[in-house]
Amino acid sequence: MGKGFMIVCDGSNGAGKTTVIKAIEAHLNDRGLQAVVTREPGGTVIGEKIRDILLCPDTPEMSDIAELMLFGAARAQHVKEKILPAIQAGKAVVSDRFDAATLSFQHYARGLDLGLVRQINALALDGFRPDMNIILDLDPAIGLERVHQRGERLDRMEAQKLEFLQRARQGYLEQARLDPALFRVLDAGRPLAQVVADALGIVDELIRRHGGGPLDETP
Numbered sequence: 001m002g003k004g005f006m007i008v009c010d011g012s013n014g015a016g017k018t019t020v021i022k023a024i025e026a027h028l029n030d031r032g033l034q035a036v037v038t039r040e041p042g043g044t045v046i047g048e049k050i051r052d053i054l055l056c057p058d059t060p061e062m063s064d065i066a067e068l069m070l071f072g073a074a075r076a077q078h079v080k081e082k083i084l085p086a087i088q089a090g091k092a093v094v095s096d097r098f099d100a101a102t103l104s105f106q107h108y109a110r111g112l113d114l115g116l117v118r119q120i121n122a123l124a125l126d127g128f129r130p131d132m133n134i135i136l137d138l139d140p141a142i143g144l145e146r147v148h149q150r151g152e153r154l155d156r157m158e159a160q161k162l163e164f165l166q167r168a169r170q171g172y173l174e175q176a177r178l179d180p181a182l183f184r185v186l187d188a189g190r191p192l193a194q195v196v197a198d199a200l201g202i203v204d205e206l207i208r209r210h211g212g213g214p215l216d217e218t219p
């Protein structure tokens with residue numbers, strides 16, 4: 001059994017990550033790969049409890065450092081308990097958000113020191129890196145409108161000022177510019193079918209790179 005790999009779907013709020021991840025999961029299964037779909041914050045019992053604390057809209061008083069450390073704590077548990085064992089077992093992990101989100105939201109948007117945010121990420125990752133970040137890029141105003149249409153109350157992060165979410169968006173674009181091998185940016189303002197088709201193309205590329213699944217047999 002080969003070593004597994006990890007794809008992260010990340011980006012602007014309401015950009016369509018959940019929807020695209022469902023299509024990626026089905027595609028991986030069609031290719032004969034076992035997919036483990038997970039999310040951040042969350043993905044484990046402990047991580048989901050931390051998610052509730054982080055996203056609760058009734059506690060706007062949370063300090064920036066408490067927020068950073070809680071995202072880090074959820075990730076540390078996620079990597080150790082779920083991601084590394086799945087990768088060791090040859091599975092394809094697909095995560096709704098991961099470490100790039102902490103850089104975008106806690107550094108670029110919140111303004112926390114870059115070195116500090118990197119340090120918390122490094123502690124949580126313990127040397128691990130995902131194989132690919134698919135960034136769904138969308139004006140957050142449009143993303144929030146999509147969330148409104150679902151009739152849901154905004155969570156603590158979505159309730160931040162629009163400028164905050166705009167800075168987070170720019171943070172993803174900047175990370176992608178600095179590391180084009182690890183990031184692909186998709187325009188999520190297009191019809192969903194086009195976004196999904198592009199995302200699946202990136203997944204196929206990754207499968208080939210990892211020499212896994214029936215795609216091995218294609219010339």
Ligand code: T5A
Pocket residue numbers: 012013014015016017018019020040041071096097098099101102103105106146147150157158188189190191192193195
């Ligand atoms: N966060 C997270 C940090 O600050 N630091 C961190 O380290 C981490 C890990 C997590 C929040 O925490 C922050 C970032 C976030 O603010 P979340 O649940 O991951 O919360 O984030 P959201 O982006 O708010 O999640 P959503 O579920 O609201 O958005 P999705 O998953 O991107 O969007 P989705 O698929 O649910 O789609 C939204 C709606 O749009 C429609 C869908 O049908 C759906 O109704 N849609 C489209 N409509 C038109 N055209 C398209 N192309 C469409 N794609 C989807």
